[in-house]
Amino acid sequence: MMILIICAVVLLFVGAPIAVAIAGSTTVAIGTSGIFGLEVVPQQMFIALNSFPLMAIPFFILAGHLMQVGGISERLIDFGSALIGHLTGGLAMAAVLTSMFFAAISGSGAATVAAIGSILIPAMLAHGYGRGFTAANQAVSGALGVIIPPSIPLILFAVAANESAGDMFLAGILPGIIVTMSLLLMAYFYSRKRGYKGVQKATGKELLIAFRRSILALLMPVIVLGGIYGGIFTPTEAAVVAVLYALIVGFVYKRFTLKKLADAFADSSVTSAIVMIVIAAAGLFAFYINVLGFPDQILAFMESINLGVVGFLILANLLLLIAGMFIEAAAAILIFVPILLPMAVGLGIDPVHFGMIMVVNLSVGLVTPPVGLNLFVASDLAKMSLSALSKAVIPFILVLLISIAIVSGVPQLSLWLPNLISGG
Template sequence: MSEITFFLTAGFAGMVVLGVPFAIAIALAVTGALIAADIEPAFLAQSIISGSQQFSLLAIPLFMLAGELMSAGGLSQRLVDVASTLVRHMRGGLAMVTVLAALVFAAISGSAPATTAAIGAIMVPAMARAGYDKAFAASIAVSAGVLGPLIPPSIAFVIWGIVAEQSIGRLFLSGIVPGLMIALGLLVICWVHAWRNDVPRLPRASVKEAALAFARGRWALASPLVVLGGIYGGVFTPTEAAAVSCVYALLVGLFIEKQLNWRELPKIFANAMRTSAMVCAIIAVSAGFGILVAQEQIATNFATWLAANVSEKWMALAALNIAFFLLAAVMDEIAIMVILGPMLIAIANKFGVDPIHFGAIIVTNVSIGMAAPPIGYCLFIGMAISGLSLTRISRAMWPQIAWMLVVLFLTTYIPGFALMFQPAGR
């Protein structure tokens, strides 16, 4: 093992175990490798600049800001009201409201934490008051947040599109069926929980009440149509769509719903900037990491070794899924995509996996990791909303995690599952 390889593998892993923030750990690993190889340290600064100057990266802070604006502007409450009139009278209906509202909000924010926070803050207390076990209520909000990275537009697909140099629009489409299947399974889990625990049903919404909810929620429901219709209608790119989402959310919140005011905007912008800075810092410092990995041929060598020792594609994909799930449970999902991206792509190329299909596999894995114990981001949001411990929420999560793994299996081994909505002739 060369000194560069040592710093990029063992050195980086050691710092992560010690709790060093990921962006700093990556930067220190690259710095150590540069010093060991007697390469000009200015390389790190140059790679950070080049890694942060990709136009597609603008979509990340913009989608995060859009999610913050829509949550603060009352659009998430409107979505909950619409979903409530549709299914609240069914067995497990209030929990189903959480899933359906998250499904639509996911098509606005593109973020799992934003979806969990926006919908969970409303629905977890409401479910607890209606007789649901509070741990289950929190676990459904956490699980529904997983839809954020899968239902287009998606921040995770933007990041993978940059790493893998694939069409972000086509990657968005590959997440639709996995996302909808996860949502369908969560609805069934809600029904089963309510049936087993004899949770009382709520009264059916009247036609007048439903019509009023849809009328009040029309601006929230129109947002995904504006964003996705603009992308696939060729009006604007995914990055431009993120900017349109922000403008739309700002105008609706200020002048139509009137739940936003100018004094709140600095705090909303600061929250979005804080989250975006963490994500973009990891991506920026990882540019130099990726260059050195390519120079040392670490990814290529590992892919060659795997191809020589694993003869079947299905076995290689199974091994990757197991490794990815375990890593996602203890490591930042964005860091996994950015750092291991070159190695994962090399393996996919060795086994002839379609790059868009492979992107769907990776992002489905990442999405599950957002809710998987012990450090899934959405779990901590669920803890903050419910006031419950990580252990209690994690115990209630396992039926949902099991279903998500079934969807991951289908996504992995049935390419048409992820590629169903791809444009003809591609």
């Protein structure tokens, strides 16, 4: 185990991507252990990818990219602004609300920031909002993309924990609403303190027009999630339906060009490849630590110090928050599920509930340096330094920590809908 840790630290120190660091260090550890031959490396990496539910990931990624270039974000922003833009801090709250809508389409935090922020960040700056608050508000709102279903991290947890992706999607709805409401309150009270006024109130006719223009976009999560829970198709099949629907909507809105379509497919291919490489590397790592009996050793240690449920949850939350600062969410889920989940189950914590605790924690990693991807996207859109944005985002992180405490301490927020649908 020590060889694995040393190699991983060295590779990360020299700037190797996280997937390379995980796979490279694990390969060296396997090669020097004498337990297996190196032929297990490609075998286990293939096994990690050989899962039908994982096929949903590239399709949901493609659907998100198609929605991004298909005119969806503009219509969602118009609807969100017409709905609450006239309130104090209206544009800031519209950014949160629109990000929630878009998150139910894209499943990606960075895509949500790029699609919504490219329009609302300049609009907020033009209306006198502070640059730091504007960028931080959009960066944190984008984190909803990994909490609200369909979400790639929720799929990954379902695969790693051998749980139902449909149950995980259901589990993400109420925690996603809790986080959304906390961000709306943060935007409102901060804006009231700073005197950020709303835009002109939309008339009933304007609100109706904005709703009508966005109805096709708003229907997508209804069709996808409704089809899953109605037993019409599996989450993987739902991802394919999402792609077809995104193509139809894009053509209806007349926003597609050959170049936009080619770029969407190319970007989706690159993103999917990156995610799959991380999954393969993390699968190899999980195989090796299980062979060493590492999860059982940690479980025995935790039982020996008798932390209890509350102590374990506090320790797990701290570990995941720190890990999220340095490790991308997909890799963190696949690395920590085989380590932490057996302990959680041993203490009587429901796996679905623990999955939501993991995902909400790791969503914070999107807005914490040095790896926080949302920060990079938002800082570029707002034309401000990453260090300045990292300071501006601190109050928002405190709000997210409160949401984490609520999700951790109230299991029914995650379990009520899955139990209701399954009849449990």
